[in-house]
Amino acid sequence: VLGYAVTVWNWGTLGVDSSTIFIVDPLPSNLEYNGASAVTFTDGSIPSGLTFNAATDVRWSKSATAPASFTGCTDTPTAGFDPSIRYVCIRPTGVMAAATAAGQPSFTVSFQTRIK
Numbered sequence: 001v002l003g004y005a006v007t008v009w010n011w012g013t014l015g016v017d018s019s020t021i022f023i024v025d026p027l028p029s030n031l032e033y034n035g036a037s038a039v040t041f042t043d044g045s046i047p048s049g050l051t052f053n054a055a056t057d058v059r060w061s062k063s064a065t066a067p068a069s070f071t072g073c074t075d076t077p078t079a080g081f082d083p084s085i086r087y088v089c090i091r092p093t094g095v096m097a098a099a100t101a102a103g104q105p106s107f108t109v110s111f112q113t114r115i116k
Contacts, residue, residue: 001034004113006090009044009106016096021050023090023109024066024073030116033060033085035077037112041092044106049097058109061087081114 006025010016027033041052059073062084067073073089090109097105 002031002113002115003110004031005108005110006088007044007106007108008048009104010048010096011099011104013098015049015098018095019091019093021090021092021096022070024061025088025090026066027086027088027113031113032081032083032116033077033088034080034112034114035082035085036079039088039090039109039111042108042110044104044108046100046103046105047097048092048105048107050092050094050107052092052107052109057091057093059089059091060085061089063087083116 039054039058060075060077061067061073062075070091077085
């Protein structure tokens with residue numbers, strides 16, 4: 001089992017518009033998504049200001065091409081390792097904080113995979 005993480009920073013001096021962050025992460029072809037693992041959201045040392053609910057803010061896609069929107073992520077992984085999941089779609093809500101002299105706000109979304 002491999003831990004897999006996606007980290008996002010805001011380097012800009014303005015906050016990100018409310019509820020507009022949409023991440024589509026393509027899984028490498030040699031990995032299988034673990035449908036039994038929890039998807040976790042962790043703020044960085046400079047908090048993002050976002051909220052995340054794993055039940056509503058993460059979805060998956062088995063499509064050959066990346067979904068263009070969160071609503072295009074319509075698949076559900078099987079309870080074990082699912083080699084057909086190709087994209088993990090992440091949509092935290094709220095306004096992501098702006099960078100300050102203290103640093104860049106960030107968050108990390110983590111889940112489990114394994115090598116095929």
